[in-house]
Amino acid sequence: MSGLPPHETDLTRAHALPAHAYTDPALYALERERIFGRTWQPVGNAADVRHAGDFFTSDVAGEPIVVTRDAGGTLRAFYNVCRHRAGPVAEGKGSRHALQCKYHGWTYDLDGKLRTTPELGAAPDFDPACNGLVRCAVEAFGPFIFVNLDADAAPLAPSIPEMAQAAKDRGLDTMTSVGRREYEVACNWKVYVDNYLEGYHLPHVHPGLFRELDYNAYRVETRDLHSSQIAPIRPPDGTHDRKHPRQYRHAQQGDEALYFWAFPNWMLNIYPDNMSINIVVPLSIDRTLTIFEWFLVDRVTSDPRSETERAMAFSDGIQQEDIEICEAVQRGLRSRGYPSGGKLSSARENGVHHFQGLVGKFLSRN
Ligand code: FES
Ligand SMILES: [Fe+2]
Numbered sequence: 001m002s003g004l005p006p007h008e009t010d011l012t013r014a015h016a017l018p019a020h021a022y023t024d025p026a027l028y029a030l031e032r033e034r035i036f037g038r039t040w041q042p043v044g045n046a047a048d049v050r051h052a053g054d055f056f057t058s059d060v061a062g063e064p065i066v067v068t069r070d071a072g073g074t075l076r077a078f079y080n081v082c083r084h085r086a087g088p089v090a091e092g093k094g095s096r097h098a099l100q101c102k103y104h105g106w107t108y109d110l111d112g113k114l115r116t117t118p119e120l121g122a123a124p125d126f127d128p129a130c131n132g133l134v135r136c137a138v139e140a141f142g143p144f145i146f147v148n149l150d151a152d153a154a155p156l157a158p159s160i161p162e163m164a165q166a167a168k169d170r171g172l173d174t175m176t177s178v179g180r181r182e183y184e185v186a187c188n189w190k191v192y193v194d195n196y197l198e199g200y201h202l203p204h205v206h207p208g209l210f211r212e213l214d215y216n217a218y219r220v221e222t223r224d225l226h227s228s229q230i231a232p233i234r235p236p237d238g239t240h241d242r243k244h245p246r247q248y249r250h251a252q253q254g255d256e257a258l259y260f261w262a263f264p265n266w267m268l269n270i271y272p273d274n275m276s277i278n279i280v281v282p283l284s285i286d287r288t289l290t291i292f293e294w295f296l297v298d299r300v301t302s303d304p305r306s307e308t309e310r311a312m313a314f315s316d317g318i319q320q321e322d323i324e325i326c327e328a329v330q331r332g333l334r335s336r337g338y339p340s341g342g343k344l345s346s347a348r349e350n351g352v353h354h355f356q357g358l359v360g361k362f363l364s365r366n
Helices: 024-036 161-169 189-196 207-212 304-333 350-363
Strands: 043-044 054-060 063-069 075-078 093-095 098-100 107-108 112-118 135-142 145-146 177-185 217-224 227-232 256-262 266-270 274-284 287-296
Touching: 024 274, 024 350, 043 054, 063 093, 063 145, 075 145, 161 227, 161 256, 161 266, 177 304, 189 256, 189 274, 189 287, 189 304, 189 350, 207 304, 217 350, 227 350, 274 304, 287 304
Parallel strands: none
Antiparallel strands: 043 145, 054 063, 054 093, 063 075, 075 135, 098 107, 107 112, 135 145, 177 287, 217 227, 227 256, 256 266, 266 274, 274 287
């Protein structure tokens, strides 16, 4: 039982999640198990496991993970936990012929098989073949590596078809990272995702971005496990742009910003001249790490570095505005002044409603 009220599918009658969904540590533990333990999570960059022998370590919902490229070139992922007495078999990243546990030196092939068990002594019932590293599902998606703790999970890209196709069409497969920033936010991870999934707050929280986009044409389309927000970019008109320099100086009629979100916690923001991924990592019930990484689309500009720096600075300003409102909302959710989840806007909050329905659905699955 998740302790959440049943999801109202009719948006005109729907309310936001109740405050305890954002403040109850028991619900947070359940989310780790049933949401983050069963969905594809971005864990690192494909460039770090390009060649046979490469590996890197990461973390998914508090679980230590190691990703390897084995001797035959196959991408693998395992819990970074030795089958002897639970020591770590890898640290950081690098290239090796085998993984060796830091504690007593047992070694594992990069495909997870237990290779050596120094000084184990007599062990008549011990079968090394049954003591390999425990496997997770792993996939490359564009320049990223994703892991699913559910080893039998359905593949990632077919679960988010429109998003995967748009990323491919915009050249995600061939992009390289040009910058990364991390921000810690004092709010529950769902406060940040809720906020991301609506343009309703644009006029009030992001006046700069509001000027760039055609708010009236802003729309959110929801799919099974992902959604997209489409915002036509207003081409510069030269009049009030003098006072407020425009971000999208190259924008042309028909250009759009595409904001894709995949359940539960990562987004791809596709602009005419750059792309970024956002990853929303829960650290505790009311602390969230947001990771932004930018990728360059090599068209449009003759000076890609400065364009990217400008895009990062613009995004940083928007992020500061979002952090401020998300932290204030978390304080509001803890208040006695918010006795129940408020009415959602059927015109502007269908993305939030979709996300909150998925949260309820995953939490209620045993
Ligand atoms: S815990 Fe790994 S060798 Fe002992
Ligand atoms: Fe925002």
